[in-house]
Amino acid sequence: MAASDNDKSRLDDAARAGWLYYIAGHTQDEIAKKLSVSRATAQRLVSLCLSERLITFRLEHPIAACMELAKRLKDMFDLRYCEVAPTDPANPGNVAGLAERAAALLEQTLRAEKPTIIAIGTGRVMRAAVEQIAPMDCPNHQVVSLVGNISPDGSASFFDTVARLADLTKARHYPMPLPVFVSSEAEREQLLRIAAVTRVRTIAENADLRLVGIGQIDQGAQLHVDGFITREELLELMRLGAVGEITAYAFDAEGRVIEGASNLRVTSVPHRVPAQTLTVGAALGPAKITAIRAALKGRLLNGLITDEATAKQLLQR
Amino acid sequence: MAASDNDKSRLDDAARAGWLYYIAGHTQDEIAKKLSVSRATAQRLVSLCLSERLITFRLEHPIAACMELAKRLKDMFDLRYCEVAPTDPANPGNVAGLAERAAALLEQTLRAEKPTIIAIGTGRVMRAAVEQIAPMDCPNHQVVSLVGNISPDGSASFFDTVARLADLTKARHYPMPLPVFVSSEAEREQLLRIAAVTRVRTIAENADLRLVGIGQIDQGAQLHVDGFITREELLELMRLGAVGEITAYAFDAEGRVIEGASNLRVTSVPHRVPAQTLTVGAALGPAKITAIRAALKGRLLNGLITDEATAKQLLQR
DNA sequence: CCAATATATGAGCAATAACTCGACCGGCTG
DNA sequence: CAGCCGGTCGAGTTATTGCTCATATATTGG
Numbered sequence: 110m111a112a113s114d115n116d117k118s119r120l121d122d123a124a125r126a127g128w129l130y131y132i133a134g135h136t137q138d139e140i141a142k143k144l145s146v147s148r149a150t151a152q153r154l155v156s157l158c159l160s161e162r163l164i165t166f167r168l169e170h171p172i173a174a175c176m177e178l179a180k181r182l183k184d185m186f187d188l189r190y191c192e193v194a195p196t197d198p199a200n201p202g203n204v205a206g207l208a209e210r211a212a213a214l215l216e217q218t219l220r221a222e223k224p225t226i227i228a229i230g231t232g233r234v235m236r237a238a239v240e241q242i243a244p245m246d247c248p249n250h251q252v253v254s255l256v257g258n259i260s261p262d263g264s265a266s267f268f269d270t271v272a273r274l275a276d277l278t279k280a281r282h283y284p285m286p287l288p289v290f291v292s293s294e295a296e297r298e299q300l301l302r303i304a305a306v307t308r309v310r311t312i313a314e315n316a317d318l319r320l321v322g323i324g325q326i327d328q329g330a331q332l333h334v335d336g337f338i339t340r341e342e343l344l345e346l347m348r349l350g351a352v353g354e355i356t357a358y359a360f361d362a363e364g365r366v367i368e369g370a371s372n373l374r375v376t377s378v379p380h381r382v383p384a385q386t387l388t389v390g391a392a393l394g395p396a397k398i399t400a401i402r403a404a405l406k407g408r409l410l411n412g413l414i415t416d417e418a419t420a421k422q423l424l425q426r
Numbered sequence: 427m428a429a430s431d432n433d434k435s436r437l438d439d440a441a442r443a444g445w446l447y448y449i450a451g452h453t454q455d456e457i458a459k460k461l462s463v464s465r466a467t468a469q470r471l472v473s474l475c476l477s478e479r480l481i482t483f484r485l486e487h488p489i490a491a492c493m494e495l496a497k498r499l500k501d502m503f504d505l506r507y508c509e510v511a512p513t514d515p516a517n518p519g520n521v522a523g524l525a526e527r528a529a530a531l532l533e534q535t536l537r538a539e540k541p542t543i544i545a546i547g548t549g550r551v552m553r554a555a556v557e558q559i560a561p562m563d564c565p566n567h568q569v570v571s572l573v574g575n576i577s578p579d580g581s582a583s584f585f586d587t588v589a590r591l592a593d594l595t596k597a598r599h600y601p602m603p604l605p606v607f608v609s610s611e612a613e614r615e616q617l618l619r620i621a622a623v624t625r626v627r628t629i630a631e632n633a634d635l636r637l638v639g640i641g642q643i644d645q646g647a648q649l650h651v652d653g654f655i656t657r658e659e660l661l662e663l664m665r666l667g668a669v670g671e672i673t674a675y676a677f678d679a680e681g682r683v684i685e686g687a688s689n690l691r692v693t694s695v696p697h698r699v700p701a702q703t704l705t706v707g708a709a710l711g712p713a714k715i716t717a718i719r720a721a722l723k724g725r726l727l728n729g730l731i732t733d734e735a736t737a738k739q740l741l742q743r
Numbered sequence: 744c745c746a747a748t749a750t751a752t753g754a755g756c757a758a759t760a761a762c763t764c765g766a767c768c769g770g771c772t773g
Numbered sequence: 774c775a776g777c778c779g780g781t782c783g784a785g786t787t788a789t790t791g792c793t794c795a796t797a798t799a800t801t802g803g
Contacts, residue, residue, distance in 0.1 A: 118526075124489035131483040132490075133497070136789065145534040147753055152791065158485075166448040168481045172441035173449075180450070209435075217462040454760065466783055469760065 119154075120161065126151055127158030171195040171417075178420040182413060185424065186405040190214070190389055190412035193420045201418060202394055208237035210414045211320060211391050215242060218318050219278055224249045227280075228313045228378070229271050230356045231256050232322015232331075234391040234414070239274045250280040253313045255321065255356045256377040257287035260335070283309045287376040289337050289357050294373045301376070313378040316386055321410075323392035325400040326351040326359055338371050345370050353400025355380070355390065355409055362399065364407015383408030393419040436471075437478065443468055444475030488512040488734075495737040499730060502741065503722040507531070507706055507729035510737045518735060519711055525554035527731045528637060528708050532559060535635050536595055541566040544597075545630045545695070546588050547673045548573050549639015549648075551708040551731070556591045567597040570630045572638065572673045573694040574604035577652070600626045604693040606654055606674050611690040618693070630695040633703055638727075640709035642717040643668040643676055655688050662687050670717025672697070672707065672726055679716065681724015700725030710736040 122144060129135045129143065141151035158164050168176075175193040183191040192214070194206030211234055218225055219242075229235060229252065254271040275282030286305060291297050300306060324331045326346050332354060333343045349367050351359035356377040359367045366372065366380060389412030392401055402423055404410050415423070439461055446452045446460065458468035475481050484490075492510040500508045509531070511523030528551055535542055536559075546552060546569065571588040592599030603622060608614050617623060641648045643663050649671060650660045666684050668676035673694035676684045683689065683697060706729030709718055719740055721727050732740070 120487070121489050124485060124487035125493065128485050128490055128493040132485065132493070138789075145530075145537060148790090149753055149792095150751090153751090156791085163487045164483055164485045166481055167484060168441060168445050168449065168475075170437070170441035170480045172438055173445055176442060176445040176449070213462075220462060453758090464783055465760085466762095467781090469762095470781090473761085 123154045123157040124163050126154035127164045130155050192414045194416050196417040204234045204237045207234045207414050211238035212241035219247045226251045226316040228253045228255045228316035228319045230321030235270050235322050239270050242277045244277050247278045247280045252280045253283040254285040257289040258284045259288045290374045319388040321355050323390045324354045325397045342371050352403050362403050364403040380409050384411045398422045440471045440474040441480050443471035444481045447472050509731045511733050513734040521551045521554045524551045524731050528555035529558035536564045543568045543633040545570050545572050545633035545636045547638030552587050552639050556587050559594045561594050564595045564597045569597045570600040571602040574606040575601045576605045607691045636705040638672050640707045641671045642714045659688050669720050679720050681720040697726050701728045715739045
């Protein structure tokens, strides 16, 4: 009885202290005087108020939900980095939000003093992100491509995100002077022995940050739409269980990189599994849920940038 | 456009900072790193988050409402002190809550180092408050009565709150050795010239704290119920506009002390209007609303202890 | 009833946050 | 185009807070 009475009055005081502190904005010293206790006790009351969940914080801003989702994704998939951008209700597939986050990550990395290597994959978000980078002077940094930058028609410029980024940042850049896919495993072996290629790959493998897009493997797979692989090759990948691809390496629903099929002819820098360096994937949309989840499950990635709607779906189940 | 974009992203960052600070519990240093800004900026973002009302605090405790009500009463009636105790739903007329608050005020005052004078009025809350005081050693303080402590039947003990308080605290005490009412104005003048009486009154007038009950003047007026005034005297007071009394001085709806009637025969220490010393009234209940409001309006009091329900009614209109 | 063990308290210190200042930047105006 | 103005930034200073440890105070079991 006495104890419960005591507890109650203590919680009452904690509530008072919390109110005065958080709502009225007093200092703990003032609170201590008002409740006529020592400052130390006032501090204890305030922290009791917190630990007893007497007080709750409500952040009335779309970002709040995003932060919460990011935290849960981080916990669920054991990520080193996770950002969730608000979904624009008027334009749910819009990559602008993600691009802004990705750009922030790039800028942050580029702002570092010590020489840093950034490796870049492909994808819409990647391109949009680079477009948002503010011009800056980073001659000590290096930007390197994880994938060949020669497209099926032989042009080099189409996907040349790396060159654009280097242009904006004055960083040295290393495009991968290869087609994304070559015609055979043998040809790949041969090309990978070229000194210029191994140099680029070595740099890429030592990158401090890998930023990549995530593609789904389905009827609308970007690899096929862009003409990198034929319909037959796509179907074969699907038959082998492929659900997604990162830097053109296809992987199955568990995030295991497929052995065989078009993967044998990819010239991209291979994944290290589980990812050691900070490897951030950026993607959104219902079509990519399976691919994203697989990549996270298989630890092809240890970082993620996505949007609110996609984050929610990833967290289901 | 650029400006609004900028504003928006700034608010976004503020929201992120606020989330990380209040919800995730990071330090501003960590936040600064995460958002790659300086500590100072992180601090600015957090405080922006506050000033823009992006974040709100919700205190889930009955006390929260009380604190809020107390603040509003303080503002509305320009009070130096105000406490609102939760109303016990099972027992709405219960004075325990108020008494606890009043006791806290008394203890706080008594705990002071420098010699202090506490003047006490009458009322249920007063008595209950004193009963809650923990025994303590305050030989340097003085406790004095604002009202005569001789009741109509001649007994001195019935209302002797002061003696009880002095007993518990070892403070010197000064009961007022007079009846509450005398039979005529002339008799009052005569009695007030007695040295023992003037001494007590002088002490009372120099009190550092006055703590008084508030009585209503209606059919159930305590003054009449306890036999201090007759039914006829009560009706006369009501005819003169009296709605309440403090230390037996009746006042009207504007808080003006009635001139005439039983007020001419009261021996209590008179009010100074507006109150200079901290003068705290304690009362609750629907019957007393008018009296309490009048006392506050007329600045007979500059402090109040009441309960939640009463506070709400006082704030209406 | 006493002793032994929890529990709460206050002083002092290290960490953190808030504030103040001068410097800088970009836009606008004369 | 120079210069002013409003706003922002970071460095440094001061205030506030969180924490540790030694001490005092309840509580419980013997």
